Amino acid sequence: MNKFVFLISCSLGALIFFSGCNGIGMQPEAKKPEVVQKVIVQKASKKDIEKIIKDEKLAFYNNIPDKEFSVYGEGIAPMNTVSPAQAVALAKRAAVADAYRQLGEKLYGVQVNSKETIKDASLRDSRIETRVNGLIKNATITETSYKDGLYTVRMVLKMSGKRWKEIFSY
Known part of the structure; x- marks a missing residue:
């Protein structure tokens, strides 16, 4: 038993000797300064962005080509008019x-609505409705012609690239 007690006391002594106190961890840690990142949220208006782009003279801002749209409209002169001049005027208006x-x-673009009625496995009624909503300014008529009761006009709408981008870039 003496050997057993001696062995335990020697192992405890060795454990205390080798674990010793070296002073590390005994001192209070110095507090590190906290790094605070400030996030600034700033809203930019459309005018601010345009000003930055103009000031920086970015290439894509100035290279927007002008847009030109051309269409041909047709109108038929009605048969029941007071005079031929009235028929031409109404055809031009159309x-x-x-x-x-x-x-x-x-x-x-065009909005399309349709409705069909089916009865006894056959089509009874089919209706298709198209609708266009928009504002058109500064369109010019470049050509007109009247032949055989059909009035034709050529209409052109020119728009700067900047204006096109403002209105239709969605």
Whole structure:
């Protein structure tokens, strides 16, 4: 038993001797300064961005080509008019309206609605409705012609590349 107690006391002594106190970890740690990152959220308006692009003279801002749209509108002279002059005037009015409609379709697209009625496994009624909504400014009529009761106009809409980008880049 003495050998056993002696062996335990020697191992405890060796353990205390080798684990010793070297002073590391005994001193309080010096606090490291915390790194605080400041995040600044800033909203930029469209005018600010345009000004930055102009000031930096970025190539893509100045190289937007001008856009030109051309359509042909057609109008038919009605048969029941007071005079031939009235028939020509109404045909021209219809041709101009048709040209504006075509420009609207090119610029803004067309909304299409349809409805079909089926009875006894056969088609009874089919209706298709198209609609165009848009604002067209500064379109010019470049050519007109009237032949055999058909009035034709050529309408052109010119738009700067910058204006095109502002309106239609979505």
